[in-house]
Amino acid sequence: MVNLRWVSTQWRGDPVWYLPVAVTLFVGSLVPALQSHGTQFGGLPNRPYDALAVVGIALQCVPLVVCHRWPVAGFALVSLGFAIDQFGGYHSFAGTALPIALLTVGLRLERHRRVVAIVSTAAFLASAIAFASLGGAEPLTGYVTFYLALVLAWGIGTALRSNRVAEAERRRRVAEETRAAERARIAAELHDVVTHHVTAMVVQAEAARYLTDARLDQSLTAVADTGRLAITDLRHLLDVIDPGRGAEAIPTLVERTRRAGQPVEFSEQGEPTAGDAGPVAYRVVQEALTNALKHAHGSRTSVLVHHGDGEITVAVDTEEALSTVDSPGGGRGLAGLRERIDVLDGEFSAGRRGDGGFSVRARIPAGNPS
Numbered sequence: 001m002v003n004l005r006w007v008s009t010q011w012r013g014d015p016v017w018y019l020p021v022a023v024t025l026f027v028g029s030l031v032p033a034l035q036s037h038g039t040q041f042g043g044l045p046n047r048p049y050d051a052l053a054v055v056g057i058a059l060q061c062v063p064l065v066v067c068h069r070w071p072v073a074g075f076a077l078v079s080l081g082f083a084i085d086q087f088g089g090y091h092s093f094a095g096t097a098l099p100i101a102l103l104t105v106g107l108r109l110e111r112h113r114r115v116v117a118i119v120s121t122a123a124f125l126a127s128a129i130a131f132a133s134l135g136g137a138e139p140l141t142g143y144v145t146f147y148l149a150l151v152l153a154w155g156i157g158t159a160l161r162s163n164r165v166a167e168a169e170r171r172r173r174v175a176e177e178t179r180a181a182e183r184a185r186i187a188a189e190l191h192d193v194v195t196h197h198v199t200a201m202v203v204q205a206e207a208a209r210y211l212t213d214a215r216l217d218q219s220l221t222a223v224a225d226t227g228r229l230a231i232t233d234l235r236h237l238l239d240v241i242d243p244g245r246g247a248e249a250i251p252t253l254v255e256r257t258r259r260a261g262q263p264v265e266f267s268e269q270g271e272p273t274a275g276d277a278g279p280v281a282y283r284v285v286q287e288a289l290t291n292a293l294k295h296a297h298g299s300r301t302s303v304l305v306h307h308g309d310g311e312i313t314v315a316v317d318t319e320e321a322l323s324t325v326d327s328p329g330g331g332r333g334l335a336g337l338r339e340r341i342d343v344l345d346g347e348f349s350a351g352r353r354g355d356g357g358f359s360v361r362a363r364i365p366a367g368n369p370s
Contacts (some may be wrong), residue, residue: 018064021100026061029092030054039086039095041146042127043137047089056084060094067101071108072116075101079120083127087134099153106157107164117154124150171345178343250285250305257289263300264289270307277312277366280340281305284348287333288316288360296320296358311346316360317353337362 028034036046059081067074078101085092105116128143254266272278285303292301296318304315334350341348347363 018066018068022061022064022097025064025094025097026057029057029061029094031093034093036091038091038093039082039098040091041095041138041142042086042131042134043139043142044087044089044131044134046091049090049092052084052088053090053092056081056088056090057092057094060085060092060097064097064100067104068108071101071105075105075116075120079123086127087130099150102150103153103157106154107161108157113158120150121147171343175343178340182340250282250303253282253286253289254303257293257301260293261298262289262293263298265300265302267303268305268307272307273366277344277364280337280344280346280364281312281314281362283340284314284337284360284362284364285316287337288318288350290333291358292316292318310366312362312364312366314360314362314364318358320356320358334360 029038035049060078061081063074063077063081067078078097082095082098084090085095102120106113109116124147128138131138250268251266254264258264285305289301289303292299299318299320301316301318304313306313338348338350341362341364344365346365348361350360351358353359
């Protein structure tokens with residue numbers, strides 16, 4: 001049995017597949033050995049190619065190039081070319097384009113699917129009657145078989161579309177569950193930060209009442225240090241949980257890193273858009289710059305953010321080797337980012353370069369605004 005999930009993963013109706021298929025059908029139809037040996041429907045006798053035959057072949061092949069974007073229009077043009085091909089008796093190799101276009105309609109059409117099915121069936125019946133009136137030798141079983149073959153193409157496209165919708169829904173649920181788990185983890189860490197640091201500050205402040213002047217200064221210094229540590233930890237957690245930390249905040253993050261003494265070259269291409277990708281891109285840059293500050297302070301760092309069509313790509317490069325992966329407890333932030341980006345069906349990599357530097361790369365698909 002065909003694994004539709006595997007098929008829909010390997011072939012998603014992407015534009016890259018249509019052009020070579022269209023060229024193959026067009027060239028194959030003009031090969032002399034294949035002329036009049038293609039799809040034969042209607043039972044009309046063969047006749048040599050002429051200018052009209054080339055027009056019919058072109059109408060069947062060329063629309064495949066844009067069929068992924070305008071499936072109904074592409075299918076209509078392919079059907080017109082198929083009608084010219086069969087009623088003219090050319091029976092070209094390009095007739096294979098018809099089930100491909102119909103499969104694409106089943107895969108990509110979201111609305112008015114029933115209307116398209118009814119109109120297509122009516123056109124098929126009208127064509128069958130026209131062939132019979134012109135003396136076509138196609139038997140009734142031939143008409144039924146051809147119609148069932150077209151229904152199969154439509155059904156495969158519909159099944160692939162349903163599988164893709166189900167897969168998208170599954171990814172959405174996984175993303176929601178991941179976000180909920182992350183919020184729960186942040187809440188637990190926030191509780192730990194507040195209870196631990198604030199409790200320590202209270203104890204130290206209470207004990208300061210009974211200390212001499214020399215030890216009082218030492219105790220107050222410890223209170224201040226604990227407070228600064230608590231603020232740092234809280235800021236880190238708020239950076240993670242704050243949904244406003246999107247791609248548009250990256251320049252501010254870069255400038256703050258520069259003020260901390262890290263030379264950063266920043267380049268941004270395209271316009272930021274709302275969605276799940278922006279906050280994740282911010283976190284990638286934040287984690288990469290934090291590691292650069294901690295493990296390669298003063299080394300030149302470059303940040304490139306590209307807002308593309310439906311995705312954001314991030315590239316952060318730091319000169320000199322980082323010790324992030326080798327340091328105790330290091331690399332956990334990068335591992336968390338990898339898991340988060342995997343949930344969004346993106347790509348993430350982080351590691352040493354051959355020249356001793358360190359690179360972080362991320363491709364983050366842009367989801368719906370959240």
